[in-house]
Amino acid sequence: MRDKNGIIVWIAREIIPHEGAIRRWLTRHWSRVVDVDDVIQEAYCRIANLASVDHIDNPGGYFHRTVSAVATDQMRRAGIINFTTMTQIEWSNVIDDEPLADRALETRQELDRVNKLLGSLSDTCRKVIELRRVEGLSRKETAERLGVSENDVKNHLVRGLQKIMGEMAEQDARSDYDVLMADAKKDRAIGKRRLH
Amino acid sequence: MASAGSISAIDEQAAMWAVETAHGEMTAETKANFDAWLAADTRHRGAYIRASAWLLAAENAVVQARPDSAAQPLNPRASDNDNHAITLGAMRRYATRWSGRAMAGGSAVAMSLALLIALGVPLPGLVDRPDTIASAKTVALKDGSVATLGRDAQIQVSMSDGIRKITLLSGEASFQVAKDKARPFVVRSGDVYAQATGTVYSVSRVGLTGGTVKVREGSVLVWPRDERDQAVLLHAGGTVTLDPGPLRPASATPKSTPRRLPPPELAQISLDNVPVRLAVARFNRVNSTQIILADPAIGDVEIIGLYRANDPENFANAVAAISGAQVEQSGSNIVIKMK
Numbered sequence: 001m002r003d004k005n006g007i008i009v010w011i012a013r014e015i016i017p018h019e020g021a022i023r024r025w026l027t028r029h030w031s032r033v034v035d036v037d038d039v040i041q042e043a044y045c046r047i048a049n050l051a052s053v054d055h056i057d058n059p060g061g062y063f064h065r066t067v068s069a070v071a072t073d074q075m076r077r078a079g080i081i082n083f084t085t086m087t088q089i090e091w092s093n094v095i096d097d098e099p100l101a102d103r104a105l106e107t108r109q110e111l112d113r114v115n116k117l118l119g120s121l122s123d124t125c126r127k128v129i130e131l132r133r134v135e136g137l138s139r140k141e142t143a144e145r146l147g148v149s150e151n152d153v154k155n156h157l158v159r160g161l162q163k164i165m166g167e168m169a170e171q172d173a174r175s176d177y178d179v180l181m182a183d184a185k186k187d188r189a190i191g192k193r194r195l196h
Numbered sequence: 197m198a199s200a201g202s203i204s205a206i207d208e209q210a211a212m213w214a215v216e217t218a219h220g221e222m223t224a225e226t227k228a229n230f231d232a233w234l235a236a237d238t239r240h241r242g243a244y245i246r247a248s249a250w251l252l253a254a255e256n257a258v259v260q261a262r263p264d265s266a267a268q269p270l271n272p273r274a275s276d277n278d279n280h281a282i283t284l285g286a287m288r289r290y291a292t293r294w295s296g297r298a299m300a301g302g303s304a305v306a307m308s309l310a311l312l313i314a315l316g317v318p319l320p321g322l323v324d325r326p327d328t329i330a331s332a333k334t335v336a337l338k339d340g341s342v343a344t345l346g347r348d349a350q351i352q353v354s355m356s357d358g359i360r361k362i363t364l365l366s367g368e369a370s371f372q373v374a375k376d377k378a379r380p381f382v383v384r385s386g387d388v389y390a391q392a393t394g395t396v397y398s399v400s401r402v403g404l405t406g407g408t409v410k411v412r413e414g415s416v417l418v419w420p421r422d423e424r425d426q427a428v429l430l431h432a433g434g435t436v437t438l439d440p441g442p443l444r445p446a447s448a449t450p451k452s453t454p455r456r457l458p459p460p461e462l463a464q465i466s467l468d469n470v471p472v473r474l475a476v477a478r479f480n481r482v483n484s485t486q487i488i489l490a491d492p493a494i495g496d497v498e499i500i501g502l503y504r505a506n507d508p509e510n511f512a513n514a515v516a517a518i519s520g521a522q523v524e525q526s527g528s529n530i531v532i533k534m535k
Contacts, residue, residue: 011245012252019246035433037204041242048245078370078398078410118257129258139221154215161211161251 007048014059015047017111020168021060022067034074043067117164125160128153209233210243214251232517236500340374341381346400355379364407368400385409388438389424391417397430406439423481428467428474437466437502465505469498472515479508487512488526490533494519 019040026036043066047053056062121129124146131142143150213230216222222230234240335343338355345351349367354360357379362371364385373381373392382391383399385407390399395414399407409418411430419427420440430436467475473495476487485508489495497519503511509523512530516523524531 008245008248008252011249012256016249016253037207038239041206041239041246043242044246044249045242048241077368078412114253115257118254121254121258126258129255133255133259157215157251158212161215161247161254162208164254165207165211165247165250 007050007053010053010059011044011047014053014056015044015063017114018060018063020113022063023168025064026067026071030071033078034071039067039070039074042070046070117167120163120167121160122156125156128156206237206239206243207247210240210247211251213244214247218248218251236518337374339376339379339381342372344370344372346370364399364401366401368398370396370398370410370412372396383409387421387440389419391427402437402439405441406437408435408437410435423478428470428478430470433469435468436470437468439466465511466502468500470500471495472497472499472519475499475511476515479503479505479511482506483508484528485509486529487515488529488531490531491521494521494532494534 023036023040026034026039030036030039043063046066046069047063053059127146128142131137131145132139137145139150139153143153146153213233216226217230234244333345335345335351337343337353337360339360341360343351343362346368349369350365351369352363352365354363360376360379360381362381362383364383369383371381371383371392373395380391382389385399385401386403386405388402388405388407388409390397390407390409392414395416396412397414397416398410398412402408409416409430411432411434413432415429415431417424417427417429418436418438420438428436465475465478473489473492476489476495480486482505487508494515497515499515499518501514503514508530512523512532515521515532519532520535521532522535524533
């Protein structure tokens with residue numbers, strides 16, 4: 001019982017802080033051939049199915065490899081060409097090749113980013129979380145304390161969570177905009193050459 | 197590009213279920229709905245796990261942001277938005293402490309996770325990647341379309357003025373179709389046909405007569421045999437597998453007998469994100485028992501699953517379950533209507 005709960009706790013602590021970086025990497029390199037959301041979701045699924053996470057001493061690198069494996073499987077299923085060459089280049093760029101100091105810095109930056117996202121939760125949403133997690137109130141008691149319906153309590157949490165997940169995706173989309181524009185220009189240039 | 201701050205429908209539902217399982221006191225009915233949602237799409241499990249982890253991370257940060265995270269009377273602070281920066285070490289300490297605590301919300305997560313594991317998602321090897329795609333190749337077709345052949349894939353191409361015909365003899369192939377509205381692009385896999393004008397999609401063989409069609413961009417019409425009037429329109433992201441089953445003893449030559457529907461008991465209908473109204477049309481075509489949708493809104497709900505074509509009742513029950521409707525017998529017909 002504790003172990004299975006433990007995996008979500010572990011994911012929240014060790015994997016969530018890396019999602020932004022992994023998502024940006026995936027969007028930048030693979031968004032045209034795989035569905036980024038699908039790949040990330042399946043990677044979470046695979047990690048949650050692990051019998052043990054004790055052997056993972058670099059969760060960010062592990063998450064990166066899992067995402068790569070999922071993306072590879074999807075591309076193989078879709079019959080994408082040339083992916084052997086593409087992946088060889090990509091695989092040489094995995095997170096766990098980086099020096100430990102850089103990795104720690106990156107983790108801290110990602111955590112700051114996650115915390116900024118969490119700052120966008122509404123006051124009510126924060127109160128709901130505090131009442132439940134700190135005071136251990138039930139949903140009913142939380143609702144009574146705040147003078148709202150039980151459904152409102154739930155909706156505040158759901159909306160807060162959706163907002164965080166949405167802002168996450170938005171940030172990643174924005175930071176990839178320039179890269180996409182550069183790629184589009186390159187495509188046009190190649191197209192011109194082909195006309196000869 | 198997705199509009200600012202929007203998330204997919206799956207993520208929206210996943211967030212709802214993450215809150216429900218962690219913070220709700222689930223009734224048997226809610227639990228059944230949750231199970232049905234998890235089973236409805238393989239992507240739902242991963243989305244749910246991700247949302248649960250984000251929820252927990254959010255909670256950890258909120259609790260950690262308090263000046264003293266030990267239990268104390270609630271003291272709402274109006275402007276604490278810049279006061280919740282936490283360090284990695286603090287988050288670690290907090291999460292460890294929390295994981296040892298038995299909380300109602302926590303055990304709900306544990307319970308649903310146990311369920312996920314019982315459902316048994318296969319765990320493919322994360323390390324070994326055999327280079328099977330090395331044999332994949334691209335073929336430029338005369339009309340400007342590009343076919344990408346998977347391993348063991350073989351295709352036959354026949355281009356004429358009115359139609360572009362591709363026959364997938366084996367394996368899986370994806371197609372980037374050049375736009376040409378005057379000449380439909382039709383891929384045949386066994387007895388399953390997929391037609392597009394300009395789009396990207398892949399087709400793979402299923403058994404002797406079937407095929408799986410996956411659409412990456414645009415939309416594709418898919419139908420078995422001569423049932424083009426009952427075709428399913430698939431949009432980007434959609435997948436459908438149809439296997440109409442054998443028409444006749446395998447020794448018969450294709451041209452010796454007229455084409456007809458397989459006996460209903462041989463056919464299975466596999467639906468992936470297909471609107472109920474199209475699915476109902478397919479069932480009604482092969483069964484004397486007709487399914488009637490009393491409320492058009494039910495027809496817009498998308499359904500997923502593998503159903504026996506001769507068991508409309510089973511299918512109707514599934515429709516009712518996902519759309520929150522109910523099933524009623526009316527003579528020999530089945531009526532699905534809102535509760």
